[in-house]
Amino acid sequence: MTLALAVDIGLALLILAMAAWTIAVRDTFASVIGFVTYGLLLTLVWVRLALPDVALTEAAMGGGLTGALLIGAAARLRRTEATVRERPGVFTRTLAAVLSATVTAALSFCVLNLPDPAPTLAPGAAAKLGSTGVGNPVTAVLLAYRSMDTLLEAIVVLIALFGVWSLAHDRFWGGCPQLRTHADSEGILAYFARILPPIGIIVGVYIFWIGADFPGGKFQGATILAAMWLLVIGAGLAHFPPVSQAWLRILLVAGPLVFMAIGFAGIVTAGAVFAYPDGFAKPLILAIEIALMPTLVLALALLVAGAPQRMPPQ
Amino acid sequence: MKIALDIFTIFSVMAGAFFFLAGTVGLLRFPDPLTRLHALTKADNLGLGLVVLGLLPQTHWPLDTIKLIAIWLFALLAGATVGQLMACTARRGGGQPK
């Protein structure tokens, strides 16, 4: 037990040091590298807290998409960020430090005074788990008990994507997003991008599939699949489709639409919005997940890709 | 048989841990990026490989065993790719010289 606590303390100190360095370092590129490592440390913390579903999400997001997004942005902004050397003066920094320390102190006070025994919804979630047909309580919360949240989340992801698209120049409206690539098709990266994605797709679908009964699920699986797609494009083996393509737009909205249709059908079949009729919970949950999957894969990858930057070749 | 497998696990995991030690020492002590890269890839391939090898007898056949082997293969592939790409970048000047 003492070993476990020692590991926890070491991990906590390490993550604090990493966060402090990420904020304090002068070079933006170095800061982004620090943040990628910080995400990895966070994954270890989730495992130590025995929250494997969250750890999987963090591993896929932090390891794959967030790193690619921030590193890409830092690379494009490199020249300008280097010129910004000035920092706020002593007064501003002192004020900021005092404010931050106050917030930390207040939150620490709250953490030390959390009610004991802790309130929990776990027994309630466990009691009705049988009626949903899924074995993983987190999946049950996401798609049965609080499915409204999940629907709104998918819509938020889509709205963010539309926001990104709307930032395109007028002349590129409806065009293709682009990653920074310069790889030749014979290089090591192209080789890597030919070998890894087929296996990666299997892993992604596996993580998605076991989500019904074990830690995993559509968000984690979709993130892995999106990362594989980005890898293929980043190696120059494929290109993003123009965002004006009909199939792309249909797949993007299909997930939320199926979700909503099943949700509102609940009024007729089960007497409440987002209620599932007896005995049909599992197949309906599965239908929603399968419909959401392409939406999430495309939306997450296109969010990393950013606004359209060129018109498709005629 | 169980004892023999356990001893195998202990030795293999310790050897793997040693390579992580060596990788860290190399990363900290070697003078230039290319030699550091060599230390890094040693830890990647051998350190993780030996840990995986040592853990194989302790896992449940077949799914966990296959996953463990897959993890090592991913790490090998990633290590080889990253090693080459980083070496090219390092030769070019390692990005931004300070």
Next chain:
Amino acid sequence: MNGPTLFGLCAAALIGFGLYGLIVNPQPLRKIIGFNIIGSGVFLLFGTIARRGAAAGMGGDPVPQALLITGIVVAFSATALAVALLLRLFDEGGVVTLVSEASPTEAKADPPDA
């Protein structure tokens, strides 16, 4: 002191660090990173609460866990939107800073220290 409490305090400190970085760093990309560190601190606080709610044979309360997963995905989407805004700003003006020439008087009244 146990694991969850320790990481709860760690989360409080992370939120403070992130807030400081958000205020002090002039580069917008650094502000985005600072904001993400605040976000991860909030998630960790939430995770502490989830872990404390371990019951009924589960390692943690599943409701905060599900909200955490939702939160991580939404935080990524917001970050992507922020980065896209930043890159567009860069394309328009070629400069991305929220201080510099816009407020030279402030720099004079409050000189950067050595």
Next chain:
Amino acid sequence: MTMPDFLLSAAAFVLVMVALGLIRILRGPEDVDRMMAAQLFGSGGIAALLLFGVATEAKAVIDVALTLALLAAFASVAFVQGISRPDSDDTQETRDE
């Protein structure tokens, strides 16, 4: 010392080792060095997760390690692509040594 205890100690040891490697992130001097430290920390983290997962029989941890291993090269690939500018001196890469 039982097998789980040994595996947990080994996990802690590997974690301490790669955490020490993070000093390279602090010191640099170049971004490549920093990225290498991040990469080493990635594989060390995977090894620690596996040791931890097998020791505690937590099967999901192996899936976390699988995800991390699958995406292990991702940040480094993005880094290398970001750092080399397509519009400048990429073509003379091999000659100027």
